[in-house]
């Protein structure tokens with residue numbers, strides 16, 4: 155190895171400075187310093203070593219250069235540290251050189267996802283989406299739907315009244331006693347009052363009942379109401395609509411079954427069952443071995459309802475249905491406990507693909 159000459163001193167100083175300016179962190183800078191000034195294997199240390207093995211006539215010049223290099227680098231290092239101290243962050247300040255923290259993206263609630271999907275299916279079949287008030291009066295929630303004053307659903311044990319009803323008082327269209335709606339069927343009434351046939355709507359929304367919390371009940375849950383009114387609408391249209399819905403929502407091979415039932419606002423009335431898409435009707439835990447799963451109620455609109463809203467009951471026919479959105483979500487995603495939808499535990503909510 156040829157002995158370092160005077161030019162080598164300048165070269166080393168220059169490269170020390172370049173490396174120091176490229177140091178991003180204090181630790182990087184310390185590593186640069188150690189490479190030049192460290193006790194072992196550093197540039198200065200190796201120059202010092204050369205002195206001992208150099209020829210006698212070279213020792214003096216070599217010693218001078220090694221010292222010059224050492225002192226220059228030490229001086230520059232001291233200057234660098236002084237300015238680093240000056241620019242050091244006050245404690246607690248933000249280090250803008252740190253990598254950023256990715257914000258967690260919010261996502262839609264599983265009930266919103268299911269409702270959106272249901273809305274999409276019905277919209278594609280030509281239904282419009284409408285809404286109605288959650289605070290209702292008895293007339294829209296009960297009377298107009300052919301539920302007489304003594305109907306058990308009007309009982310204060312079941313309904314959350316905002317103002318106490320006076321027993322035995324007559325019910326009129328301008329009855330202003332308020333309550334939290336117990337079903338979305340009240341939206342049918344409001345929509346028909348404001349629009350003439352043909353009608354094709356679905357109305358999603360929250361409903362309230364005086365239920366205690368358990369695996370399958372919450373005092374607030376959500377429904378989707380459906381209503382179609384026009385000339386010559388038949389039970390076959392109702393079944394076709396719900397079958398098309400079930401096939402898109404659950405499985406292309408889903409079947410729909412109507413079980414005779416009773417609702418004051420429909421005649422005939424039925425409960426809607428869907429063939430279990432887990433076991434294809436064979437019977438499994440989800441369908442309680444019956445092969446069928448209930449998702450709501452439906453029927454042909456009762457003429458008394460048409461009369462209440464001022465439609466010509468002789469001319470028009472229509473169908474209506476009400477589907478529990480939690481029920482659809484529970485079945486689609488096999489959720490064991492309805493309360494999970496309302497507890498807002500992120501560990502639960504994060505499992506649903508948005």
Ligand code: DAH
Pocket residue numbers: 336337338339379380417419420450451452453454474475476477
């Ligand atoms: N309103 C009923 C409920 O809350 C559901 C329902 C049944 C809605 C039959 C309808 C219908 O429109 O025709 O359980």
